[in-house]
Amino acid sequence: MSDMLHQIEPVIPALRRYARTLVRNHAAADDLVQDCLERAVRHWNQRRDDGSPRPWLFAILHNLAVNQFRRTASRGRHVGIDEVSDHEVGQNAVQEQKLMYQDVIEKLAKLPDEQRAVLLLVAVEDLTYAEAARVLNIPIGTVMSRLSRAREKLQQEIERSAAGPPGNVVQLRSHS
Amino acid sequence: MSNRPITEDDLHAYVDRALEPEREAEVATYLDKHPDVAKRVAAFSDQRDLLRSALLPIAEEPLPPQLNLARIIESQRRRPSSFRWAVAAMLMLSIGGLGGWVIRGATQLPTSGLTALAQEASESYKVYASDRIRPVELRDSTELAQWVSSQLRQPIKLPDLSQSGYRFMGGRVVPTAHGPAAMFMYDDDRGDRLVVLTRPMTTDQNEPMAPLSSGDVAGFSWADRGMGYSLVGPRRDDSLRPLANEIRKQARTI
Numbered sequence: 154m155s156d157m158l159h160q161i162e163p164v165i166p167a168l169r170r171y172a173r174t175l176v177r178n179h180a181a182a183d184d185l186v187q188d189c190l191e192r193a194v195r196h197w198n199q200r201r202d203d204g205s206p207r208p209w210l211f212a213i214l215h216n217l218a219v220n221q222f223r224r225t226a227s228r229g230r231h232v233g234i235d236e237v238s239d240h241e242v243g244q245n246a247v248q249e250q251k252l253m254y255q256d257v258i259e260k261l262a263k264l265p266d267e268q269r270a271v272l273l274l275v276a277v278e279d280l281t282y283a284e285a286a287r288v289l290n291i292p293i294g295t296v297m298s299r300l301s302r303a304r305e306k307l308q309q310e311i312e313r314s315a316a317g318p319p320g321n322v323v324q325l326r327s328h329s
Numbered sequence: 330m331s332n333r334p335i336t337e338d339d340l341h342a343y344v345d346r347a348l349e350p351e352r353e354a355e356v357a358t359y360l361d362k363h364p365d366v367a368k369r370v371a372a373f374s375d376q377r378d379l380l381r382s383a384l385l386p387i388a389e390e391p392l393p394p395q396l397n398l399a400r401i402i403e404s405q406r407r408r409p410s411s412f413r414w415a416v417a418a419m420l421m422l423s424i425g426g427l428g429g430w431v432i433r434g435a436t437q438l439p440t441s442g443l444t445a446l447a448q449e450a451s452e453s454y455k456v457y458a459s460d461r462i463r464p465v466e467l468r469d470s471t472e473l474a475q476w477v478s479s480q481l482r483q484p485i486k487l488p489d490l491s492q493s494g495y496r497f498m499g500g501r502v503v504p505t506a507h508g509p510a511a512m513f514m515y516d517d518d519r520g521d522r523l524v525v526l527t528r529p530m531t532t533d534q535n536e537p538m539a540p541l542s543s544g545d546v547a548g549f550s551w552a553d554r555g556m557g558y559s560l561v562g563p564r565r566d567d568s569l570r571p572l573a574n575e576i577r578k579q580a581r582t583i
Contacts, residue, residue: 157402158398158399158402161398162398165392165396165398166387166388166389166390166392167388169387169388169390169392169396170384170387170388173387174384183393183395183396184395186396187395187396187401190396190398190401191401191404191405192520194398194401194402194405195405195461195520196520199496199498199516199520200518201496201518209518212518212519213519213520216519250382253379253383254379254382254383254386255383257379257380257383258383258384261380272380273380273384275345276344276345276377276380276381277380277381277384281347282342282347287518297337297338297341300341301337301341304341304344304373304376307376308369308372308373308376311376
């Protein structure tokens with residue numbers, strides 16, 4: 154039992170971060186993580202014993218989120234970009250950095266869901282390509298092509314706003 | 330130094346630091362000679378760093394009480410007692426139902442054939458697949474095969490769904506109005522469970538695959554050379570038909 158606690162607990166912040174990029178709304182994201190943790194606790198003994206429970210936990214969370222999207226799809230999702238609050242980017246970050254972070258989070262939100270999921274699992278949550286493939290239930294080749302498309306698209310967005318009309322981002326880019 | 334050409338996948342793995350040291354060195358050498366590609370790779374690296382920094386604060390927020398794992402474990406542990414009551418209630422209902430069925434049998438034609446089998450499979454699924462304490466009686470596949478074969482008085486083969494991502498959990502003999510049946514249970518990585526029920530058929534000895542659905546459950550039933558099979562799972566699962574085909578294929582090779 155304490156083994157379960159010690160193995161799951163360290164992953165919670167990352168699960169929360171992933172949930173937040175999937176559903177944006179803070180309360181809904183935390184509900185999703187809670188649901189995921191309850192399931193993980195109930196099914197702890199049924200997981201495959203192949204080391205880290207991390208991919209297993211992400212798979213449960215992802216599955217729950219997808220099912221939720223399916224359910225709410227007919228009603229329409231009204232969780233939008235404007236829900237990104239100041240709170241969502243670090244409170245202690247300097248204003249400039251804060252804007253830059255917020256900007257990239259907004260650009261990330263514009264990526265197609267399946268591309269965003271791959272990019273986050275691989276580039277932020279440090280899952281291996283094979284683990285990401287298992288979480289998303291897709292072949293590894295699809296992981297690679299989605300990753301590539303996600304990076305290209307996000308890069309285009311970043312470069313477009315850097316070259317575009319003056320705004321925060323242009324000023325920020327000049328620092329880098 | 331290998332002569333393998335550098336691929337797009339290599340470039341992404343380089344950004345994600347997922348390459349073996351030798352391959353990483355090869356990519357680095359390649360990038361030295363190809364500044365345009367190097368520029369793109371550097372941009373992807375910057376992008377990766379930016380994403381990580383932008384999202385880090387979320388992971389650093391203090392966890393709300395609802396995500397206190399010790400508390401979640403505690404509340405899940407308390408569930409079984411209420412669950413035991415639910416099982417008891419369900420048993421009472423099914424006993425009552427059986428009584429009702431026997432009485433009804435005296436006045437009207439009982440359900441038989443594939444319809445009855447599908448109903449029995451759905452009921453087994455509802456009772457056992459939701460059971461978190463003892464969903465199956467036997468987990469050992471050899472022992473289970475012997476048990477069900479002796480109860481059903483013929484060799485019963487356990488379907489293997491591991492190629493389709495479902496682990497064999499175990500099974501039991503379940504009573505039905507048409508004699509004993511063998512129930513097998515499977516689950517996948519997400520904890521979704523499936524039940525396969527099989528028994529000899531008196532009517533409908535050879536029947537094509539027919540979909541079934543009742544409430545939250547769905548599945549397929551069919552009969553081959555006197556044996557009936559029914560696969561039942563959660564309704565939202567669209568993978569049930571290929572699974573049913575797989576089971577039918579395996580059962581035919583006995």
